[in-house]
Amino acid sequence: MANMSSIPPEYAPIIRNIEEHHGHLLATRYVTAAGAVIALFETVTSFPDELDLIWKGRQGFERTVFLVHRHIVLIGLFCAVQTGLAAVSICLMDGLVTLEVWQLWDCNWKMMRWMLSAFILQSVTTLGFLGGTVKTILGTPGGFTYTDAIQSCNLGVAPRLMAGSWASGIAFEVFILACIILNVLDRPRASHVRLTRLLLRDGCAYFIGVIALRTVNMVIAITSPPSAFFITTFGTWAVVTTLVNHLIINQCRERQRLRASVFLKGDLARIPSAALVSETYEMTVAEPANVYVQTTVSTHTDVTTDAFPYMI
Known part of the structure; x- marks a missing residue:
């Protein structure tokens, strides 16, 4: 902390501004570094599962x-190109x-x-607000400047439009959470009970975490000074990705x-052959001259039809 008593009064506001910028810059660096460590740790520790379930699984869009x-x-x-990649x-x-x-x-x-309609609306809205944010920064004189004292680029204006991007994300997450709850209440299934329970457990952790973090970012975007604008942004990105x-x-x-x-066929390609379930039915077929003939019909059902045709 600079000794303000030894500084001419006309320079005191400048010094305080530089110190504030420097503190926010350090906070942004530390939070971003913590996010990078979390993402890297999760990637390394879950790689065996990724290799077995994803890389060795079947190919598809979700994969x-x-x-x-x-x-x-x-x-x-790690390559310091967060903004564009974060939106994607x-x-x-x-x-x-x-x-x-x-x-x-x-x-x-x-x-x-x-x-899908909600997803498209949310994506377009997010990208729209992000584009408006970039336009505001670049279109405002002094919106993005370099400070020699702390050797860093800084925002000179707080683009409040970014709050709309976080708000649209919160609305989308609430809608998807409502879809999960509606499914549980309306469509109970014995065969997928554990799958549903896992999705509820991990999904609740995901939605609570995402909504909380996006709310924090929205509040910061609305209220913070320009230098504190990105303190939590990239750390949030890493944590949400991990979830x-x-x-x-x-x-x-x-x-x-x-x-x-x-x-079922799917990830387990080692299953040697298709499993067939045979069922026999008796049918009465009407023939001409009111003669009825009873016959037996056998059906064979291939249970290798995948219950999850679009998923990994």
Whole structure:
């Protein structure tokens, strides 16, 4: 802390401003570094599960999205290109959660249309507010400046539009959480009880964490000075990414267990042959001249049809 008594009065506000900027800069660095450590630790400790459940699992859309999302946060945090990648990562993360909840609805396309509409609206709104934020910073004189005293670039204006991006994300998470609760109340299923319970457990942790962190970021975006604008942003990104990765891996593990328990094809390619269930029915067929013939019909059902056709 500078000795303010030895500083000319006209320079005191400048010194206080520099000290405030420096404190916020250090806080941003430490929180971002903590987020990077959390993301890296989660990636390393869960890699065996990732290798077994994802890389050795079947190929598909969700698998690709998961792998891109899982590693994009590390690229962004360690290569210092967070802003653009964070926006992409948030959209991918919300898409993964939407797919998981859709599976809980037995791939109901009517429900998917509602969730997809909400996802598109949220993504467009988030990107729109982010674009408005960038435009505000670049379009305002002194909106982004370099301070020699602390050797850092700093915001000269607080882009309050960013709060809209966080608010749209909160609204989307509340909608998806409502879809999960509605599913549990309206569509109980004995075969997926454990899968549902896991999604509720991990999903509740995810939604509580995401809504809380996004609320904190929204409040900071509304009330904080420009220098404190990004203190929690990238740390939040890393923590939320960790939560959604944990959610997806746990769901994949349980789906693999369910596939194995009913002899379904899927991740377990080592199952040697299709399992057939045979059933016999007796039918009475009307023939001409009012003659009735009784016959036996046998059916063979291939139970290798996957109960989770769109998931890892």
